[in-house]
Amino acid sequence: MRVxxxxxxxxxxxxxxxVIGYGFGYIGESIMNINSDSITEAR
Structure with a gap:
């Protein structure tokens, strides 16, 4: 039983x-997408 x-x-x-890793990966990916969008707009 113990095993x-x-x-x-x-x-x-x-x-x-x-599950936690997948959730953080999804959040990080969306943050990266927002950052890349703002960087391209700045250029």
Whole structure:
């Protein structure tokens, strides 16, 4: 039982990390797009 619990917590933490990483990547990408747009407008 203890081994199963450990693998479950590891899987859940990996999924949470992937979700958080994907969310931050999406936010960072949109921020980069806004920055590149303003840079091209400045030129």
């Amino acid at each position: 199963i619990d450990n693998t479950l917590t590891i899987l859940i933490s990996i999924i949470i990390l992937i």
